[in-house]
Amino acid sequence: MSDSGSDHTAKAVLPPARKRPRLAAGRARAMGLPTRGTTNANRLRRVDRWLVATQVPRLRDAARPLVVDLGYGASAVTTLELVARLGDEVDGLEVVGLEIDPERVASVEADRDPPRVDFRVGGFELAGLQPVVVRAFNVLRQYDEESAARAWQTMCAALGAGGLLVEGTCDEWGRRATWVALDESGPLTLTLSAKASDLERPSDLAERLPKALIHHNVPGQPVHAFLQAFDAAWAAAAGFSTFGPRQRWTASVEALAEQGWPLVGSSRRWRHGETTVRWEAVAPV
Numbered sequence: 285m286s287d288s289g290s291d292h293t294a295k296a297v298l299p300p301a302r303k304r305p306r307l308a309a310g311r312a313r314a315m316g317l318p319t320r321g322t323t324n325a326n327r328l329r330r331v332d333r334w335l336v337a338t339q340v341p342r343l344r345d346a347a348r349p350l351v352v353d354l355g356y357g358a359s360a361v362t363t364l365e366l367v368a369r370l371g372d373e374v375d376g377l378e379v380v381g382l383e384i385d386p387e388r389v390a391s392v393e394a395d396r397d398p399p400r401v402d403f404r405v406g407g408f409e410l411a412g413l414q415p416v417v418v419r420a421f422n423v424l425r426q427y428d429e430e431s432a433a434r435a436w437q438t439m440c441a442a443l444g445a446g447g448l449l450v451e452g453t454c455d456e457w458g459r460r461a462t463w464v465a466l467d468e469s470g471p472l473t474l475t476l477s478a479k480a481s482d483l484e485r486p487s488d489l490a491e492r493l494p495k496a497l498i499h500h501n502v503p504g505q506p507v508h509a510f511l512q513a514f515d516a517a518w519a520a521a522a523g524f525s526t527f528g529p530r531q532r533w534t535a536s537v538e539a540l541a542e543q544g545w546p547l548v549g550s551s552r553r554w555r556h557g558e559t560t561v562r563w564e565a566v567a568p569v
Contacts, residue, residue, distance in 0.1 A: 323357040325365070327458040328421055330477040330558070331450060332369045334463075337553065339417055339448065343374045350444070352406075352415040355423035356381040360392040360403065366419065367401045380413060382406035408435045414444035420451045421463070424495050432495035440468050453492050462492045464563070471496070471563040473548050474507075476514075480529035480557045486514040486536065500568040507566040513540060514559075533557050 343349040351370065353363045363381040371377045381403045383389050392403050404411050410418065418439060424432045439449050452463025452475075459479040465472045474497070476489050483489070490501050490511060497507045517539035524532040537554045541547050546562040553560065 323359055323362055324456060324458070325361050327454060327456065328362045328365070328419070328461075329458055330454065330461045330556075331419065331421060331452060331463055332366055333556065334475060334477070334553070334558065335366075335417065335419070335450065336369055336373060338549070340370070340373045342446065342448065343370070343377065343416055346416045346444070346446075348378065348416070348444075349374050349376055350378045350380065350413065350415045352410055352413055352418045353379060353381045354406075354408075354410070354418055354420040354439075356383060356388075356392075356403075358388055358391070360395040362421075363403075364395060364401065371400070378402075380404060380411075380415075382411055408438040408442075410439060410442040412442075414442065414447070416444055416447050418443065418447070418449045418451075420449065422453050424451065425453055427495060429495050429499060436466060436471075436496075440466055440470070443468060452494060455492065460489055460492050462489055462494060464494050464496070471567070473560050473563055474566050475558060475560040477556070477558040480533040483529075486518050487511040497566065497568065505568060507568070510545065510561065510566050513543060513545065517543075530555055530557060 343351070351366065353366055356363045360381060363379060367377070367379045370379070378399045379401050381392070381401070383403070383405065384407045386405050389403050389405050396402055406413075420439065424435060427435065436449070436451065439451075443449060447467065449466045450463050451466065452461060454461035459482045461477045463475050463477075465475070474494075476486065478486075478489055490498070493501060493507065501508050501511065514536060517536040518532065520539065521532045521535040524535045534551070534554045537547065537559050538551070540559070546565050548560040548562060549558075
């Protein structure tokens with residue numbers, strides 16, 4: 285199995301956009317709607333660790349290793365954490381935090397240190413930038429499924445050559461998270477990540493599924509079958525609880541792999557309470 289979250293085999297294509305009004309555009313033609321803006325230090329540590337583990341080669345190979353952090357909120361803390369985590373691995377890293385609310389951009393003026401870290405007004409159009417990686421977390425929960433799909437299309441169209449969008453959600457403390465990795469052709473993978481000791485069962489993560497999946501977690505849909513299989517594997521691995529919740533999680537994921545679920549990434553990621561599956565295995569039908 286590949287150790288990258290950007291495997292290009294059997295990609296799914298984004299659904300075609302219907303002829304409906306564009307997402308709301310505000311000042312500077314920033315597309316989207318303001319989020320609540322709430323955040324906490326270390327809230328996005330799980331996706332950041334995945335980015336370090338899987339996307340550093342992509343950034344190192346880029347002529348300009350530019351990362352966009354979309355919708356960072358009322359504080360720059362998670363953007364600055366992203367800079368620190370990736371900056372140790374990528375020479376010349378540039379991170380631009382985008383917010384649709386100009387007041388939020390103004391409030392983090394003291395945190396600017398261009399070109400290493402900057403903040404601008406922008407939305408799903410990515411402010412005209414062409415980043416190698418986009419981290420967009422907790423920005424699409426307020427949209428309906430069709431609007432979220434159009435936002436995916438807009439962001440993917442704005443990526444630089446070979447770029448990747450990572451869009452997901454997490455709880456307020458970052459203990460439970462899911463995200464989708466997409467390129468210009470559409471979604472590639474779904475990742476589930478959690479503090480295993482915080483779960484009764486893996487399907488507890490269903491409430492954090494991306495907008496494209498959350499309403500499809502019903503019998504007959506692939507994502508529901510995947511979560512049910514994960515729960516069954518978790519129950520069967522109860523004996524591993526003696527060695528700790530991480531070992532139980534790892535044993536559960538190993539069982540999923542043995543059942544033929546198309547998992548992506550090495551087993552090293554499993555020990556962090558993380559599982560990545562190819563999109564086509566969970567995509568709505």
